[in-house]
Structures are given as structure tokens and as C-alpha cells.
Amino acid sequence: MARIDRLFDELLSRKGSDLHLGIGYPPLVRARGELIALRDTPLDTAEMEALLFEITTPEETRRIVDELDLDFAYSYADKARFRANYFYKTTGLAAVFRTIPSKILSLDDLGCPEIARRLSERTSGLILITGPTGSGKSTTLAAMIDHINRSRACHVLTIEDPVEFVHSPIKAHITHREVGPDAGSFASAIRSAGREDADVILIGELRTNETMKLALQLASFGVLVFGTVHTNSAAATIDRIINAFPADEQLQVRGMLAESLAAIIAQQLLRTKDGTGRVAAHEILVGSSALSAMIREGKTFQITNLMQAGRSAGMQTMDMALERLVKKDTISVQAALEKAIDKDSFQKLFPDAQGA
Template sequence: MESHRDAFVEKFVTFRKLVTPNQLQQAKTLAAGDGAKSLLEVLQELGLVSDGDAATVVQLYQKSVADQNRITNARAAQRPPTAAPAPAASTPAAPEPVLVPAVPESDAPRIAGFGGLDDYLAYAREIAASDVHLAIGCPPLVRKYGRLAPLPRNALAAEESERLLFGILTDEQRERLGEQKALDFCYVAPDGSRYRACILRQRLGWDGAFRVVQSRVPGFAELGLPEQLQRLTEFNQGLVLVTGPNGCGKSTTMAALVELVNQTRDEHIITIEDPVEYHFVPVHSQINQRQVGAHTKSFSAALRAALREDPDVIMIGELRDRETVSLAITAAETGHLVFGTMHTTSAARTIDRILDVFPADEQPQVRSMISESIRGIVCQQLIPRRDGTGRAPALEIMMNTPAVANLIRERKLFQIPSIIQTSKQLGMQLLDNSLLELVNAGVIDGADAFYAADNKGPFLKWAPKIDGVSAEG
């Protein structure tokens, strides 16, 4: 049983991107050598998995086992004894997901000749990777289609990592990094390509992470977004939130929404970002982009200033704190269309997270304000495609209706999924329904959908087998 739990844990931490492949392999080696400790215990001891994440994976595992046992027992009890059936025509099994190597070994000689960080960044863009990671003691890593993979070269020493990272910094950035020990910025390479960058100090030296920013804002069709999301750009005022875990494409989806406004409406758009990722080219709208740290002190300071600049549309890179959330709601209430992102995984949790940043005595008033100002919530996850060509968006979409607004005012948020489930004709959908559609269409693998789903029940047939018994009985 322990080996099955370890397999479950491995899949969980990989899907949630809690560890790198090297870190996971180290933990598995230690767990195998100890014999008395589970993989999860080793991951916690190494500081790679928090107590909260550990509790989540244990809860999911126990629920998976209980659900599978319950379904198996129920089916066994209902199955009448019958004679041995005649052999049935075999049904062809679904093809296994295609595993495409992120980095071919044949590229090793070329990678060995890389001199500066720009070479690694250009290579990542060439192979359609989304991120580059430099970590001392590991080879440089790239993230492609949601999965980390090492480049075929030796591990980085502290001196090489520092040379690569500091080689792209200005004198001012080096000074700030020396003082603060961490630096977030937008790096523009000599060829004009852009990267969202983070450099930080850790125990062994300097590490860096770089997100590839596309040269233009992709459109809805290119991103695989449904047409009903376009409705969210047609309001004159209100709050639209795009949410999801790190690396799920929130910023890109929000940029696509803002670009649609730019393409179709005569508006004054102000964006507040950290850092600025996409450069919008004005089409029908006037656009001003401000970067936290470079053009303004904070999101809240920029948002407060924006309200005095006669904007029609405001895009906020992230609703991080109470003041920013409060100002965003006020802006939405006072005649502005506000787009923002949060790190939540469902519409109900998003509303709950907003309320939780306010003191209890203020929450009734905030509930009333949100119920009137919210226009829609899009919760997004990116799931690897079966054919190995990228990732597909799975979306939960909530549009505000009188029924939804009433549930928010009364804080009956647990009933919001039921409203979404029965409002498909209004453009709404639950994340789990989106996942099922992608699985049934052969776009994603059922096992990946199982780990991403809120309600595991409909996905148990794809869950890991426990002691050789599947949920199918």
C-alpha cells in the first residue's frame, strides 16, 4: 500500500510543480534508502513540501482510496451471480499519451557551447519552453508544457550561476539586488525578446527564473479560449477576475481580454503590472502601462493614481493585498471596467478569498459591493495534451446573475457550483465539466484530469490503482 501512496504523492507534487525533477529523484532515493519513511515524509524533511500541501495530498489520497473501495464494494454487492460470459469483442484501448522529450540529447553539443544567459533564453524560446531555471547544483532547467526538464549539460556551480545572472543586469539592478537579495524585473534581450525575471539569493548562491513572454498578445482562438469569454469585455463597468495557480496562463488570458477591448472599443486603458509583460499597441484605445517598482511604488499607489487619470479600463496584474482589493472594488463600482488576477482555483473560493482580506465587521458591506460589481470569474488550469504538443486550458466560468449575486450577499458560496452547473446556457461551466469534455474529446489524459479536478468522483476510473484494484471494480 505504501508504494501506491508514494506513487500518488509523486504524481501530486509533479502536477502541482512543488519540486524539480532532481529534487524529486533525491527524495525518492532517500526514501528508498531509509525504508522506514514514506516519500511524503522525506519531502517534508527536505523542506520541499509544506505542512499544508502534505495535509492536502493525504486528504486526497484517503478520499481516493475510500471512494474506490466504496464503488467497488457497491458494484460487487449489486452484481448478481452469472454464468461465465462468452468472450466479448475486444475494445481497442485508448492510445497512451505521447511523451515528447523536452530537450533532445542531440542538442548537448550545441548547449555546451552556450556562453551567456541570452543563449539559454533564446534556446528556450526556440523549443517552445515557457520558463528557464538556473539553480546551483543542477543543470539549467526548462519548463515545457508544464513539466521541468534538465538541459543535457553539467550542473551549475555557484560562480557560473552568478556570472550568467549578473551578466544581464544594469549597475542599478546589481545595487538593488545586493541590498534586497531578490529582484523581480522584465528583461529585454539584445534581440528584443522579453522575459519576466526573478533573481534571488539562497544558501548556495544566486538562482534565477525566467518566464518567456510572447512578442505579441495571442488571440482567443490561439489560446483555445471559448467565445463566451468575449462577453466579459463588453461591460462598461465592473470587476472581472482571472484566477488559477502559478504558471496557468492567467496573465496571458487577461492580456487577451484587454487586447480585445483595444481592438473593438475607443477607451482609455491603464495597466498596472509587476513587471510589464506584453506591450500593447494602441488600435482603437489609448493605453498607458505602468510597472510596479519602475513607474510606481505599489499596485495600490498606482491604482489610486489611476482613478484620477480618467480611465475606462484598468488592468491590475495581481490583487495582492487588502488595499489593492478594496481600491479595485471601488473602481469597479464607480464606472470602470477592472480586470485582475488572483491565485484561487474556483469561483466560490475566489469570492471567499476576497472576503477574507477584510475584517469580519466589514464583510457584510463588502459582500454587498462584490455582489453588485462582479461581472465574471474565470478559473484556469493548463493540462498537458495527450499528443505532446502543448497544454490545453480547462476553465471554470462564472457569470454574475441575480441568483449568484444573492448567494454572495448571503455568503452561501457553497451553492455557487450548483448555479454554475445549471447555467450552461448563460455561458457558465464548472472546471470538472471542462476537464471531462477535454478527456472525452481525447485532448488530455484522464489521469491528469483526476489530479486537477475538484470532485474526484467522475474521474475515479483514471485514478491510480490501489493494491491492483481500480475504481471500475
């Protein structure tokens, strides 16, 4: 048993999402959104190196020393997997471990809208899951891939850095590729994906305009492509993708995006009103001829109105999702107001709660 596994036991027993390790600080666990110290005494350099380098390979140890940064996945027996990030800061070596549950939660378990299931059943197009770091994008993606795995015979290819959720084949054939050990880069793995007879491709993160363009091309070839982007809203996601390209390429990218975009699910995590956990609020934009026209014409400012009018197609704005969670008494008005896009309008919906 590695020494760090004792800290993982603490993390799991507290149902925490992250373990933070830094020299000069005690080990910290994020549980229900708050950081909690596991002990009073801080970590020193010797203990930190002993904890972190006991679970890395010689090649991984060389990379953190040479490149000052390392991402990998660590499996703790059959209890859980963790996405590890080692890095250096002013006080020295540090690390953050994100919990990846060994059990993949279903769309029902997560309380995802029904449209998420219908989108998973598509056979082509680009579906983007967006939101800030720690908003549960990977968990939602895993649930959508799990639904595909349970419902149809197809080839699912995931390209990640590192591989997070490991799917065992049920009806689908699953191929996991990890950037680093299995592929030189996201771009090279995505290029190769077109020759691997995949029906569904999950791309861990669309970080560059090259990976974005390759994902758009795959989606236009009749493949269902999932990807994540670090943006807070559907409209911002479209602008982010287009603006990632030089001006002379943007017209072409608008055309590709208008043709291939199936949906954007932008999500935020909020503490529940009773303080026992967290719940996701989803903004949902579904592809349509109206959306395609807006993308081609650069009228992304009209997307909010499109989502407000598109309830029958499963669409909703973030503020609509937050309003629903408040009315269900799942979250507080104050928590919703922090995440609301139009805070003034949202506050007017609940005048009795103002100042509460």
C-alpha cells in the same frame, strides 16, 4: 549579445515556458510541463553572477543584494520578453525566467470560450482571472485586453510588477505602469488610476485587502477592472477576498463584491493527450442577481450548483470543462482526474478508463 541570451535561444527553440538557474544545478528548461537539463555541468557562483548581473541595472543589482529578491522584465531583441525573478536560496543566488511571447495570442488562438469575448466587451465591473502559478492567467488577460484594443476606442491602463505583455495601440490608447519604476506600489497606482480617465484597468495581482478594496471601488465607479488572484476555483476566490478583511469590514466587502463582480474565470493548464503541448480548462462564473444574493448571504457553497445550471449564460464548473476536453480527446482521463474538483463523481463519468 548577453551570455544568458544563448540560454534563452535554447528555451525558445524548445518552446519552453520557463528557464531555471540555480548554483549546483545545470540550467533547466520547462517544456510541456517537464523540466529538462540543457547540459550536464552545473552552474557555479561565478558563472551565475556573470549571467544574471550582466542584464541588470546598477539599481536592480543593488536591490537583489540588499533585499534578496528582485522582479523585473527583460526584452531579448524582438524575439521575446521574460519575467525575471532573482532570489537567494540555501545554495546561493538563483533565478527563474518566464517566457512572455512577443506575439499576443488571441482568444481564438487560446481556445477560450465565447463568454470570454463577451466579458471583454463589458464597460464596467470586476473580472477576475484566477488559478495557480503557471496556469496561464497573464496570457488569458493579454488576449482579453488585445480584443478590447482591436474593437473599441478607449483608454486601457495596466498596473503590473513587472509589465509583461506590451500592447501596441490599435483602436485603444494603452498606458503601461510598472510598480517600482513608474509607481511606488500597487495601492498608490490604483488610487491614481481613478484620476487618469481610464475605461479599462488591468491590475497585475490583487495581493492585499487594500488593493482588493480599491479594485472593487473602481469597478463600482463604472470602470472595467481586470485582476488576478492565486486561487483554484470561483467559490474559493470569493471566500479569499472576503476573508482577507477584518470581521467588522466583511459585510461591507460582501456588498461591494455582490454589486461589482462581473465574472471569475478560474483556469488550469493540462498536458494534451498527444504530449505536444498544453491546453487550458476554464471554470466560469458570471455575475447575476442570484450570485449577488449568494455573496451577500454568505452562501458561496451554492455557487457550484449555480454554474452547473448556468450553461446558457456561459457558465461551467471546472469538472464540466475537463469532461468536455476528455470527450474531445484533447486530454487524457488521468490528466483530467488530477485537476478535477469532485474526483469521485468525475471518475464515474468514465468508468471504462479506470485503472487504464
